[in-house]
Amino acid sequence: MSEFPIHPVPPHFADAHINAKTYAALYQRSIDDRDGFWADMATEFLSWDQPWHTVVEGDFSKGEARWFGGGKLNVSYNCIDRHLPERAGQTALIWEGDNPADSEHISYSQLHERVCRLANVLRARGVGKGDRVCIYMPMIPEAAYAMLACARIGAIHSVVFGGFSPTAITDRILDADCRTVITADEGRRGGKVVPLKTNVDTALTSCPNVHTCLVVRVTGSTQAWQEGRDIWYHEATTEVARECSPELMDAEDPLFILYTSGSTGKPKGVLHTTGGYLLQAAMTFKYTFDYREGEVFWCTADVGWVTGHTYILYGPLANGAISLMFEGVPTYPDAGRCWEIVDKHQVNTFYTAPTAIRALHAVGDAPVKRSSRDSLRLLGSVGEPINPEAWEWYYRVVGDSRCPIVDTWWQTETGAQMITPLPGATDLKPGAASMPMFGVELALLDEGGAEIEGAGAGYLVIKSSWPSQIRTIYGDHQRMVETYFSHYPGYYFTGDGATRDQDGYYWITGRVDDVLNISGHRMGTAEIESALVLHEDIAEAAVVGYPHDIKGQGIYCFVTPMDGVEPSESLRAELVALCATEIGAIAKPDVIQWAPGLPKTRSGKIMRRILRKIAENEVGNLGDISTLADPSVVDHLVANRVHPE
Numbered sequence: 001m002s003e004f005p006i007h008p009v010p011p012h013f014a015d016a017h018i019n020a021k022t023y024a025a026l027y028q029r030s031i032d033d034r035d036g037f038w039a040d041m042a043t044e045f046l047s048w049d050q051p052w053h054t055v056v057e058g059d060f061s062k063g064e065a066r067w068f069g070g071g072k073l074n075v076s077y078n079c080i081d082r083h084l085p086e087r088a089g090q091t092a093l094i095w096e097g098d099n100p101a102d103s104e105h106i107s108y109s110q111l112h113e114r115v116c117r118l119a120n121v122l123r124a125r126g127v128g129k130g131d132r133v134c135i136y137m138p139m140i141p142e143a144a145y146a147m148l149a150c151a152r153i154g155a156i157h158s159v160v161f162g163g164f165s166p167t168a169i170t171d172r173i174l175d176a177d178c179r180t181v182i183t184a185d186e187g188r189r190g191g192k193v194v195p196l197k198t199n200v201d202t203a204l205t206s207c208p209n210v211h212t213c214l215v216v217r218v219t220g221s222t223q224a225w226q227e228g229r230d231i232w233y234h235e236a237t238t239e240v241a242r243e244c245s246p247e248l249m250d251a252e253d254p255l256f257i258l259y260t261s262g263s264t265g266k267p268k269g270v271l272h273t274t275g276g277y278l279l280q281a282a283m284t285f286k287y288t289f290d291y292r293e294g295e296v297f298w299c300t301a302d303v304g305w306v307t308g309h310t311y312i313l314y315g316p317l318a319n320g321a322i323s324l325m326f327e328g329v330p331t332y333p334d335a336g337r338c339w340e341i342v343d344k345h346q347v348n349t350f351y352t353a354p355t356a357i358r359a360l361h362a363v364g365d366a367p368v369k370r371s372s373r374d375s376l377r378l379l380g381s382v383g384e385p386i387n388p389e390a391w392e393w394y395y396r397v398v399g400d401s402r403c404p405i406v407d408t409w410w411q412t413e414t415g416a417q418m419i420t421p422l423p424g425a426t427d428l429k430p431g432a433a434s435m436p437m438f439g440v441e442l443a444l445l446d447e448g449g450a451e452i453e454g455a456g457a458g459y460l461v462i463k464s465s466w467p468s469q470i471r472t473i474y475g476d477h478q479r480m481v482e483t484y485f486s487h488y489p490g491y492y493f494t495g496d497g498a499t500r501d502q503d504g505y506y507w508i509t510g511r512v513d514d515v516l517n518i519s520g521h522r523m524g525t526a527e528i529e530s531a532l533v534l535h536e537d538i539a540e541a542a543v544v545g546y547p548h549d550i551k552g553q554g555i556y557c558f559v560t561p562m563d564g565v566e567p568s569e570s571l572r573a574e575l576v577a578l579c580a581t582e583i584g585a586i587a588k589p590d591v592i593q594w595a596p597g598l599p600k601t602r603s604g605k606i607m608r609r610i611l612r613k614i615a616e617n618e619v620g621n622l623g624d625i626s627t628l629a630d631p632s633v634v635d636h637l638v639a640n641r642v643h644p645e
């Protein structure tokens with residue numbers, strides 16, 4: 001816990017949507033009268049074509065949740081059509097290009113037309129309710145149109161982050177049996193081009209079921225073309241009608257699948273449904289960011305991650321907000337880019353990840369001070385624990401000590417923010433995710449699974465269902481139950497550790513499983529290990545995280561070459577490249593240490609606890625190593641520890 005001072009709710013947030021008193025009262029109601037609370041919220045935030053008959057049912061201990069049973073609605077109608085009478089001409093999306101000279105405002109009526117046209121193209125290609133569509137796109141408005149067009153016709157989108165490799169795309173397409181892909185010729189990022197269509201072409205050589213690949217022209221570079229399958233987006237969308245009737249969806253019909261990493265095996269397709277997801281996206285957006293009519297909201301995430309889904313697209317648009325979408329990176333053309341964009345588009349709320357804050361902090365105050373940032377009212381943080389030093393810099397320098405910071409804790413599986421301060425209600429403690437959102441019942445468990453009362457540290461769990469709860473892992477429901485609902489029966493297991501202080505504030509301490517958080521991106525150690533051992537010269541690999549100043553965590557790999565193979569710099573480079581081709585550049589190891597042997601128990605289990613200590617340079621405190629089959633391997637690993645740069 002930090003010794004940094006508490007920042008009380010500033011006077012200019014006295015008229016916020018939620019103040020301390022209303023937070024306490026509404027939170028209490030959301031727990032005591034859960035059905036009544038969510039029914040009121042569902043009426044306030046969403047437009048239903050048919051009312052629900054049951055707010056929630058299902059056995060939470062089995063991971064079952066059915067929200068708003070009998071209710072019917074369409075997500076794209078809720079995000080677009082219903083705003084048209086009041087906001088046809090108002091901006092829905094502001095797009096800022098990688099090149100600072102490029103930007104575009106897209107009004108709600110333009111959004112409507114473009115989404116309808118694309119939805120009609122998809123329908124004409126035979127895509128309908130329940131079909132899975134893979135979206136592999138740069139951060140361009142068409143990515144948003146694609147997601148909304150799927151929602152409009154009831155297709156389930158599976159967005160694959162544009163930084164993933166062809167192998168990763170193939171795995172995800174096959175897992176969900178996507179038959180349609182939407183992509184672009186190339187993407188632009190930080191002055192470089194990303195060969196998206198080429199990656200898709202490679203991926204599709206192993207995906208025979210894909211019948212349609214829609215391609216947005218971004219750079220205009222020449223592309224290989226498979227007649228019949230490949231279609232130019234700009235041509236197809238002009239040939240169809242500009243109106244498209246939204247499909248009537250059941251509240252529990254799937255909306256999207258989003259792959260995320262776990263501690264074992266391949267990434268899993270987290271499935272979210274229509275009514276509950278949209279409701280919690282909409283409600284949290286309004287309250288956490290105290291969103292006001294006409295404000296410009298900027299979430300810097302990529303649409304390939306859940307933060308982009310919920311807070312670039314669905315939460316803002318369900319509220320009729322103005323959402324900014326940025327194609328580039330915070331450091332291009334230089335480290336002042338974000339603040340230039342804030343001034344250029346008069347951004348009121350800026351929501352980013354600690355890794356970006358730390359990277360910008362590292363280059364000093366000057367690039368920030370070049371901008372006025374007068375429009376900023378609120379700042380947000382998401383994706384990993386934020387260290388209090390970075391928090392203070394963000395608050396003092398970026399926000400001129402005027403803008404509260406909402407440090408929001410949540411996960412792909414939770415769909416929306418679960419723990420956060422509310423700017424008009426919560427006194428801020430730098431580094432604390434703070435308080436549960438409405439309807440979120442938290443607990444901390446000890447090793448034995450008993451609830452910890454009052455202040456203390458333990459495993460963070462959730463005690464009851466929430467509307468945007470994960471419904472299943474696509475194609476493997478049993479894995480969902482085992483991963484989240486079997487560690488501690490009756491509770492949803494988050495995989496995170498946390499402390500709760502004497503004031504009831506939650507402080508997230510990080511993952512307690514074999515999941516790494518690299519620059520806010522979740523990655524399973526098992527995935528990286530699987531990539532490393534694909535190399536014919538490698539016998540075994542064990543991967544752990546270590547603290548990294550900018551990325552939060554770095555990737556430290558202990559690698560055992562095959563007998564007779566001499567470790568070399570070229571082998572090291574091949575392994576780094578292998579991780580990039582198997583997963584993506586974000587999975588490149590920071591450190592590779594050659595390990596003639598790994599510390600294993602007599603039953604052959606690798607003792608990662610010891611490897612973590614070595615990677616963290618805590619070698620004086622390795623704990624009990626007497627149960628190892630061969631304790632001498634530890635001495636070798638300690639003596640040859642690689643110091644990360």
Ligand code: PRX
Nearest residue numbers: 382383384385407408409410411412508522
């Ligand atoms: O460890 C927690 C961390 O990110 C994990 C979820 O990752 P993902 O599903 O990719 O979603 C990220 C964006 C919602 C969590 O289990 N995490 C997320 N937000 C925070 C956080 N850790 C600390 N503080 C946060 N605010």
